[in-house]
Amino acid sequence: MLLLLTAVVAITAGGGRAATAAGCEGGGFTVLGLSGDQTTSVPAAGLPATFLVKGRYVEFTVVSNSFGILDYTFTGAPNALDMTGGKRTVAFASKTPDHRGLVLTGAVSVELAGESLVLSRTGPGLSMKLQANDCAKGGLFQMEPSRADGTATQVTHILGDGVFFFDNPNFRAREGDVVAFKDTTITVTPRINFANDISSKFVGRDSPQVATRVLQGCVNTVPAPRHPGGTATVDHCGGVSVWNIAPGGRLGAVFGDDATEVAPPSKPCTHQCQAQDQVRGQAVVLGFPFPVPDASRLKPRFPG
Template identity: 30%
Template sequence: MIIRSPRKVALAAAALLAAGAALTLVPATAAQAKDEVKGNFAVTVNGKTYDPKGGKEDKIKDVGIPVGEKIVVNGVNVKFKIDPATLGVYDYTLTGAPDPERMVTEPTVVFTSKVPVLSAAQRSGVKLERMDLKDDNVTIILRSAGGKMKFQAKDHAQGGIFQQEPEFAGNVEIEHTLGPKLFYFTNEFTGKINFGDGQDPVTKAQSSTGYHEMLLGKDSPQVTTKLYQDGAVTRWSVASGGRMGGVLGEDAIELSQGATNCTSKCQAQNRIRGSVPVPPLPTDPTPLPVPAQN
């Protein structure tokens, strides 16, 4: 059970500041540990479940998806569904499975949906062009009459990588809706917008880095324009070849420069690997207000 306790988080952050640790460096060993295989994805397509074991790999290509069928991705730490009818992601969830880095102790929906705004013509004729599945990594590419949508995910206690990349003739609007317990807020230490739930697990009162964990994340856009923001929803215009990603845990508050302006053959140079200062956790997050409607 998770008990709301922002005061505990506040005390932990204050203790860090009092100790003169307003900025802390994540040890390289911690970053390396995040690259270890700790999860295992199983993906169900058209009633068949693919679940390779022990470093083996499953690849499938050019598979038709019957109307109404969803692609179901289940991991040890992360699970979600992809609906070919909308090319959207639904119920991206942290399971809360036992792990020293977990941020929740029960299944928690982080995103209710991540859905592109496309016409019926653009969404027609969807096929699974390719799926690559190995251990805790999965890549799924759907092709429709209008273009492609690529999904990449990692099964990690703090989410790991998740990216949604459109390839259409023009920009694609993607709307993110947070889970019912989460909200967007302005981080008091960084001035950036994060999302979280203001909670920390009672069963994990203190992390290995010396302060309380909480469910904390941020949207990670590349070649995008933000169109709308409130406490539960963001809408982004994403260029073809750009992407909407997300990060959780310490990566969500690292003082990095952000993603590069890259739409083709992008390198993994945005991965920080513990080399950038990490400020304290926010003390008492307040949801962003809903903008007034004209």
């Protein structure tokens, strides 16, 4: 059975073109010489070893034979919802899947629609999907690996220089509280985010679906005022996270308010996905302190 590993950049839903989402005005990607709304494929013979996906607000490089990602970057282009303060910001230095010897060899399928892009490619026993939006607040980014042998794929996220993971103090201060979510309620639990020391609005988080984080032995004691003794133990490094993605799962990232809202995990989505299931305005946003207190920053940056 041939499975598909697809690189997907988020697509707006519906039979017709949806209105441009806030923060995505003028957005749209150029990839492999293609731009504008279209669905096509690029033959394997014409592919370079890496290729740039370039948008107004977001750009990144794709490794052709693995669909790994290099230098996922916010350009800092002007927008009312810009998170970077106009500064070019590399959020992720790399997002690297370990295909354990398998490679992507087929043509690259490309779907462009407004600010959204879908890329996909297959190889013997392997498929890969990526989703992304060209938006000032990031929108959606997802990586979806699939293997014919039905086993998990390990993916390593390495943050860009100056970007760090932290245990969000705003969530610790409300840990255990029950807050409104849509027409029901949800309990506040701890939250791992990432930020930097340059842009007061820049914040994100890993967004797993049917994926499990691999502990790396970066054990931290962080402030947790609602725990006995006022602290909690967290095993998470400051500059890297590693995930095992189960069959049917995917791993992405969300940014801005989506990264600090109190909401359940995103539902599985493989096509025409919307960031955070469109819960904006229906969830409590706790935000984060800037600058992030040193006691809440996770260390060391990489495992020993």
